[in-house]
Amino acid sequence: MKYFPKLFALAISTSPFLLYxxxxxxxxxxxxxxxxxxxxxxxxxxxxxxQQRTADFCKAPSxxxxxxxxxxxxxxxxxxxxxxxxxxxxxxxxxxYYAFEYWPDKKGVTQRQLRTLVQGDPxxxxxxxxxxxxxxxxxxxxxxxxxxxHPDFEPVKSADHCQLLLKITRHHLDSASEVExxxxxxSAQDWVFDEEGTGFDPxxxxxxxxxxxxxxxxxxxxxxxLETPIGYNTRENLKLAEFYRSDLPLKAxxxxxxxxxxxxxxxxxxxxxxxxxxxxxxxxxxxxxxIKNRQLSQQLPDDFFxxxxxxxxxxxxxTPLVKSISNSQTYLTNLVTSLGFQIGFNSRDxx
Numbered sequence: 001m002k003y004f005p006k007l008f009a010l011a012i013s014t015s016p017f018l019l020y021x022x023x024x025x026x027x028x029x030x031x032x033x034x035x036x037x038x039x040x041x042x043x044x045x046x047x048x049x050x051q052q053r054t055a056d057f058c059k060a061p062s063x064x065x066x067x068x069x070x071x072x073x074x075x076x077x078x079x080x081x082x083x084x085x086x087x088x089x090x091x092x093x094x095x096x097y098y099a100f101e102y103w104p105d106k107k108g109v110t111q112r113q114l115r116t117l118v119q120g121d122p123x124x125x126x127x128x129x130x131x132x133x134x135x136x137x138x139x140x141x142x143x144x145x146x147x148x149x150h151p152d153f154e155p156v157k158s159a160d161h162c163q164l165l166l167k168i169t170r171h172h173l174d175s176a177s178e179v180e181x182x183x184x185x186x187s188a189q190d191w192v193f194d195e196e197g198t199g200f201d202p203x204x205x206x207x208x209x210x211x212x213x214x215x216x217x218x219x220x221x222x223x224x225x226l227e228t229p230i231g232y233n234t235r236e237n238l239k240l241a242e243f244y245r246s247d248l249p250l251k252a253x254x255x256x257x258x259x260x261x262x263x264x265x266x267x268x269x270x271x272x273x274x275x276x277x278x279x280x281x282x283x284x285x286x287x288x289x290x291i292k293n294r295q296l297s298q299q300l301p302d303d304f305f306x307x308x309x310x311x312x313x314x315x316x317x318x319t320p321l322v323k324s325i326s327n328s329q330t331y332l333t334n335l336v337t338s339l340g341f342q343i344g345f346n347s348r349d350x351x
Contacts, residue, residue, distance in 0.1 A: 024207045027274065030267020031210055032188050035259065039083035040180040046076040047176040050144070051169040057155070058162040066156055070148050070246065077141050077243055081255035085217035085263075088209050089191040090182035094132055096175050099139035104224065104240050110137045110146050114153070118160050125164075131171045139175070141243075143168050149245035211336050214263060215329060221256050222325040225249065229305065230314040232322065241305045249305040250297070257293045260328075264290060279338040286335055289328035296321040 053072035057065040080100060091097045102110055113135050117125070124130060131139060147153045147165040155162040188206035227233060229241035229249070241249035264272045264286070275283035300317060303309070 022203070023274075024203045026267040026269040027271040028188055028203055028207050028210070028267070030270060031263055032183075032186075034266040035262050036083060036086060036089075036188075037180075037183050039079070039259075040176070040183050043076070043079040043083060044173070044176045044180040046072070046079045047169075047173040050076045051166075051173045054165055054169045058159075058166050061156045061162060063156065066148070073141075073144055073148055074246055074248060077145070077246065077248055078251060078255050080141060081252045082259045082262075084256065085259060086210070086213050088213055089186075089188070090179045094175075095136050096179060099136040099175065100172075101140055101242075102137045102142040103242055104228075105137065105142060106240065109135075110142050111150060111152055113138050114143060114146060114164065118164055122160070122163060122167075125167050131174075138168065140168075140172050144172065145243060145246050208341060210263070211341065214260070215332060215336075217256070218260070218325060218329045218332065221253055222322060222329070225253050225256075226318055226322060226325075230318055231311050232315055232318060236311040236314070238305055238307065244305060247306070250300055250302065254294070254297045257290070257297050257325075261290050261294065275335055275339065279335060282331060282335045282338055286328060286331040289324060289331055292324050293321065293328055296324050 050069070050072040053065075053069045057069040084101070087097045091100070117138060137143065144165065147155060147161060147168070153161045155165050188210065189202035192202050192205045192209065194200050194202075225242050229238050229244070230236055238244060242252050243249060264270065272283055272287060275286070300321065304314065304317065
């Protein structure tokens, strides 16, 4: 997944009055084990299921086996939503994060490059280092969705399209498995480094990375996933919705919002429990807002991102959720500050 528009570049530093050894061990280890490690385990399992269902489909291509493969894809894409917020650690190697989901693809790069691969020599993709140097546009979920759903590809009728689908799902499983393997038995502190040799607390630095990623992703869900495709502030373009061909945009948002509650409550003590001791009012404000986000997203109609509604209707339906996510981002920022972190915002697009 590429950088969303209007993401914030965050500079976070910790105030010394709240820092002491082991303070952040509870939320840090909880988020790592309960959200990240478990999330990648589930993601790898569904990646393996997707690869197997794809193999079954290519052995006996039919509309029925295609539906089964599409169902496996949808499960895998939703498992990705649980861990999508974190671009940190092993997923950053070999551009895996962006290869797992090349989105938004406003210029149809994925389709063009898939067609080039189909028309080329298939033996090229068997080279040992092909996938480590291949374009991120053809290495993950966006490419798999295109082959399973885009009208330009007919894996039921075309053996070449099916073989390409097989190769991509195999590589996708390998990538997911490798990230999971690198997280198992590791801690978040293993992925922060004192490059200048000045000395630092790896626990607080790792947690600040988590907080930074969480706030950025919250902004992305509101701006790129919700506002942009429905034309909340500009022209509507539903094709910019995430996984719109497989009808997953709303489910993806709902899964993201669910993951935020998991982050907040992971560990013993959790971030929520620590915040209750230091800033109880802010802690409860964020808690209630995260719950409200989930409730409002569940109230949106299943066909919210599908054609058939006017832009005015969509914006009206989305407005309570847009405002609620914005409020939760404000509460989270205030809470992080109250815990001793200082966050500076610089909009990437200059707003």
